[in-house]
Amino acid sequence: MSDDPPVVLVVEDEPDLADLYAAWLGDDYDVRTAYGGQEALEQLDEDVSIVLLDRRMPGLSGDEVLVAVRDHGIECRVAMVTAVEPDFDIVAMGFDDYLVKPVTREALTETxxxxxxxxxxxxxxxxxxxxxxxxxxxxxxxGRAALEESDEYRDLDARLEHLRENLDESLEDLDRHDDFERAFRDIGRADDGTDFGF
Incomplete structure (x- = not known):
């Protein structure tokens, strides 16, 4: 295993913001910055471990970059870091996490x-x-009503339940690790704390 720090590619069309994220992460990671979608694809290679990807960019959008990353089979994790409020279309997208701007240094590094x-x-x-x-x-x-009316959300919930049943043994192994709670922080992240399981 390499002693080199993991490579994080920050893709953001606002240079000041991209540079701020890079500064936040630069002490612990090898950070590359791309100020647009096309530049991101030019910098993307097998060394990249994490992509922090804005959705709304001129030219090649973050959604298009995400499709290109997955189509090329590049094995990296992708977090959308964007001002675009999520809608049910995100269920079909191939990202690993979604942060709504503005994001804090702590949220970015934890992600x-x-x-x-x-x-x-x-x-x-x-x-x-x-x-x-x-x-x-x-x-x-x-809101609860929108979730209850969404076929995409119901399908997502069913897929999660199916995966959970199939992964019980793997998840029990994860439960024995100290970072289990942090790894699953997303599951209980709803603002109002309501359990929306149907």
């Missing part, structure tokens, strides 16, 4: 640390984390 931990697990557990993150962000942004 990168969490994504790096997730990378250590198999694809089933990674999928579980990604779906749990989507569920948590929808519950924090949408």
């Amino acid at each position: 990168v640390e969490s994504l790096l931990r997730r990378s250590e697990y198999d694809t089933g557990v990674q999928e579980y984390f990604a779906l749990a993150s989507k569920k948590a962000v929808l519950e924090s942004e949408k």
Whole structure:
């Protein structure tokens, strides 16, 4: 295993913000910055462990960059860091976490640390984390009525339950690690603390 720090690619069309994120992370990670979608694809390679990706950018959007990353089979974790309020379309997107701007230094660093931990697990557990993150962000942004009416949310909830049943043994192993609660912080992240399980 390499002693080199993990590579984090910050993709943000506001240079000051991209540079701020890079400064926050620079002590612990090898940080690359891209000020647009096309530049992000040019900097993306197998060395990149984490991508922090803005959604709304001129030219190639963050959504398009995300599709390109997944289509090329690059094994990295992706967090959308964006001012775009999440809607039910995020259920079908291939990201691992979703942060709504403005984000704090603590939230950004915790997200990168969490994504790096997730990378250590198999694809089933990674999928579980990604779906749990989507569920948590929808519950924090949408009202109960909207959740109850959404086919996408019901499908997401069913997929999570199915994965949980299939991953019980792996999740029990995770439970024995000290960072289990932090890894699952997303599951209980809803603003009002309501359990939206149907």
